[in-house]
Amino acid sequence: MGARPDITAWRPRVEGIDEVFHAHFADHAYPMHTHDAWTLLIVDEGVVRYDLDRHEHGAPSSVVTLLPPHVPHNGDAATPEGFRKRVLYLNASQIDADLVGRAVDSPVLHDPRLRHRVDQLHRALERPGDELEAQSRLAFVSERLAHHLGDEVAAPPAPRGRLAHQLRDLLDERVVEGLTLRAAAERLHSHHTHLVRAFSQEFGMAPHQYLTARRVDLARRLLLGGMGAPQVAASAGFYDQSHFSRHFKRVVGTTPGHYARTGAAA
Template sequence: MAARPDITAWRPSVAGIEEVFHAHFTDHTYPMHTHDAWTLLIVDEGMVRYDLDRHEHGVLTDVVTLLPPHVPHNGGAATAAGFRKRVLYLDVAQVDEGLVGMAVDRPVLHDPALRRRIGRLHTALAGPGDELEAASRLALVAERLDRHLRSRPDSVRYVHDRRVAHRLRDLLDERFVEGITLQDAALRLHAHHAHLVRAFSREFGMAPHQYMTGRRVDLARRLLLRGMPASEVAGAVGFYDQSHLTRHFKRVVGTGPGHYARTRGASALSA
């Protein structure tokens, strides 16, 4: 009897990503099929072999695979141990459709930095509340994919634009509680979303989502010290829920919001 596959699939609320798909297969083999999206694949365990446009390819754990839309391919485990993979199905607008031929010729990308970025993107997509981070990471991934397909050298970079970086910071300062999508920010500032992320990161040493999270945590600290219950602070500062607040609060402050709030009472007693 075939083993039941371990599968998780969802559609995140991040523009440009049609589906996230995580799977562990031991004996499943995909027949020839197509997708209407770009398939961005990394393998965490094992090895996958597949045919694309009548040419055989293999996917190892240290590479990135990009399969173009509407081009037939199959796939299956290369060994009896099976494989574990993570896949993003990207909207066709994320990669220039004129580059489909290049992707058919070179679907396997040997780029450790790109693979790490894709892994971090999957992490950002794992739970609600980190949509800006995910959109920022997606923009940089899509830009690097485009560079690979056009055979542009890694030394190519956007021109450092301090003005747009400071305009984005002003916008985040205005909207950090209610939040803003990267696409909306790009429309407001008349700049490409990937350029926004790069310009901001160069100017301030952090990505836009990190800056916005820091502003939210900073406000949460003030509200907690004013006596607002931790259960109410998350919504007041823009986090998705209390667990979302706790995760980021611990990362920034070093302790959870509940413990942080209790230190206020201890200080008052000792005064």
């Protein structure tokens, strides 16, 4: 009997991603199969060998692999220790279906910057409550994939400074309830990647960082006003107590409970 695989899978609250799949396989071999979604794969340990369109390919830890939908492929370990991988299944909104042929011809992407961005995206997806960060990171991953497939997205002509301030206004209006990147892009008639880049260049921080800072500021006022930390987490727009505590300590330098007690002592 082979070793039991170590698998984690979930559907995140991020538009454009159908599934996140993390797995460590010691001896599993995938038969020929297909997916409805685009398969974006990075390998953290070992090497995956697979066949795509009657051609053999390898996926070591240094590359990013993009497998198109509806094209059969298989996969197994190319090393005795098996492999550890992280996969994002991206729906058709992220990559044009007309680019399937190009992905079949070149599924292996030698791009350290892209691999780093995919890794950052996975880390954001592992933290419930950080969906706006994940949306922003997904936008840059999709842009990079489009670059590799020769499908560059033209930036809209709107001045970046004006767009940045318009997005800040939208975030200020929705500090507690939040705002998806796609909704902001539709409201401001801009591509979501261009919107994130414009904001970051104008203010020196990403939109998700700005929103988190505004929520922490609100939480500080509520704590000093006597509201308990569990109630503050929800009232300030955080996903849960853990999400609140992590970001509060990162910004303020101490836990919400300790911060509240110092205010009471004063």
